[in-house]
Amino acid sequence: MGLSIDGLISGQDTTTLINNLIAVEAIPQTLLKGKVTAAQNYTTAVQGLNTKVAALADTATNAAKPASYDLxxxxxxxxxxxxxxxxxxxxxxxxxxxxxLAQNQVTVTGPLTTWPDATLTLTNAAGTATVITPASGSLDDVVSAVNTAGLGITATKVAVGADGFRLQFSSNASGAAAGFSLTGSTVSTVAVKPAQDxxxxxxxxxxxxxxxxxxxxxxxxxxxxxxxxxxxxxxxxxxxxxxxDDTAITAIASGLVTGLNDIFALISTKSAVSTSTDSAGKTVTTAGLFAGDSTVRAVNQNLLSAASMPVDGHSPSEIGISITKTGTLEFDATKFAAALAKDPAGVMKTVQEISGRVATAAATASDKYDGTLTNTITSQESQVRTMGLEISDWDLRLTAKRTSLERVYTAMESQLGTLKSQAEWLTSQVASLPDVYTGSSSS
Known part of the structure; x- marks a missing residue:
């Protein structure tokens, strides 16, 4: 914690004086902080661009696959x-x-209160018979034994009023192959619904x-x-x-153009030069974050070239994909539909080729390991970290400087206090001296 001795002896605002001196000393650090802010803003902008380009790479990669057009x-x-x-x-x-229609088999027994036999046999459509032995003649035990036998047949006890119960046997799957028969029992059964394909x-x-x-x-x-x-x-x-599905195929082509134009618009916006007026009324010109950036410019050009270069000697404009005067792409849905109706295989091949080239250009820029935009982001983040360390060093340096100045001014005030005390003592001593008569008298 710094000392505060403002004007105790000298009457000066030493705190303000020290703050001003520190402010002058901190000018390099202030400039460094400005560079950090600028670098962070630029990095954020490049990250936003990289995200869009990476998304385009995925979209274009899918659009380049022939299977994507089996619509x-x-x-x-x-x-x-x-x-x-x-x-x-x-x-x-x-x-x-x-x-x-296909249906599951449903077979029901006559009215029962208990199962009259020690066993029951279920035979599937293939002729395989399975003998089931319930734990007792209880209908609940019969139901449990059937349901746990793993035969694909469900047994259910159904209450039928005064007649007691009936057991319903249902195949779990539909179709003739899931049919079954209940044999080896004295119980009468009725096929309510036969198994049917x-x-x-x-x-x-x-x-x-x-x-x-x-x-x-x-x-x-x-x-x-x-x-x-x-x-x-x-x-x-x-x-x-x-x-x-021509609508879905058209959506692939138009989606590719939309994705490219979103990137071109972002680059254009971030590259634009704007003007404003400062507090003094002067015109201030501000360049966009991407203005003059060769890496971003190359990404823009590579993507535009990938989308507009001829395919087998034919311009993409023949199928409705063309370059505008502003350096963006235009998709003519009517022209594309006409071309697709006339030569569907040729149009789909052209879109696949364009998509493949765009995917390559986008991946070159946005690859998470060695993409050009990725490398730019990594480099900027490294610079920000380095500048952050330098700013921290400046904090230590300025703190030491402030401590030194506070000690100097504290010593000065102390010295002035001593001198003032001495002056007051001398003044008091002089005042205490007796008057001395230096004139002469006459008789």
Missing amino acids: YTATSSSSQVTATTSTGIAAGVIDVTVGR AQVTLWAGTSAAQTITSATNTFADLLPGLDVTVTAVSTSPVTLTVTR
């Missing part, structure tokens, strides 16, 4: 037959007539009619990459249509 939509002429697409889908159309007919009513079955209500890969699910029997054909 199709499936429609059905009936809400009772739905279609979904999967890998390997291709355009096509087919009619189906639903003959029946779903069935559809292709090209019904023609000599080419073909019946197809499925253990579930879904028919996988009815067409390549097309799964069809039925929910009701139909008496007339349902038309399933698979078409290329």
Whole structure:
């Protein structure tokens, strides 16, 4: 803690005087702090740019994959037959007539109060018989024994009023292959619902009619990459249509252009030179954080070139991707749609090629290990750390300087106090001397 002896003897504001001297001494540190702030602002801006470029690299990498263009939509002429697409889908159309739906088998016993036999035998559709021995004739024990046998059959005790109970046996899966029979018992049973496969007919009513079955209500890969699910029997054909999803393909191309333009806009904004007026009314010109930055300029140019260079001798503008006068890209959806309709394979190949080049340029800039922007960020952060250490050294130096000045001024005030005391003593001594007559008298 510093000493405070303002004006005790000299009457001077020594604290202000010391603060002013320290302020002059701290000018190099103040300039250094300004450099740190500028470096941090620049680093933050480059990090923001790097994040956008890295995201573009991921988007472009996906857009460069041929599989990304296997985009199709499936429609059905009936809400009772739905279609979904999967890998390997291709355009096509087919009619189906639903003959029946898949179902689980349900078998129930007659009214019971206890199980009359020591065992029961369940035989599956493949003919494999399993003998089950309940712990007792209790219906609950029979239910437990069946449910823990791992046969894919669930037993349930159902209360039926005055008649007591019935046991219901249900297959856990649908389809004929999940069917079963209950034998080896004196208990009567009724098949409430038989095990049944779903069935559809292709090209019904023609000599080419073909019946197809499925253990579930879904028919996988009815067409390549097309799964069809039925929910009701139909008496007339349902038309399933698979078409290329041009909207989704267009979104890939337009998304790539949007991602590039976002980066170009950020660079342009951060490179702009602005003017303002200071408190004295003078015009102050301020350059953007990226103004004159060769690394950022190279990133901008590399991305623009990757997106605009010809593909197999054809300009991307032929499919609606062109450069504007302001150095950004423009996507013409109408032109792209026309080109896609005329030559879908050629358009998709062009977008893939552009995407691959953009992905390479973006990765070169944003790679987390050796990207040009990454290296810039690392270098700036290192400089900030170094300057931070220098600022800390200045703090120690200025603290020592302040302590030294406080001691000097404290000593000065003390010395002035001593001199003042001496002066007061001398004054008092002089005042105490007797008057001395130096004149002469006459008679």
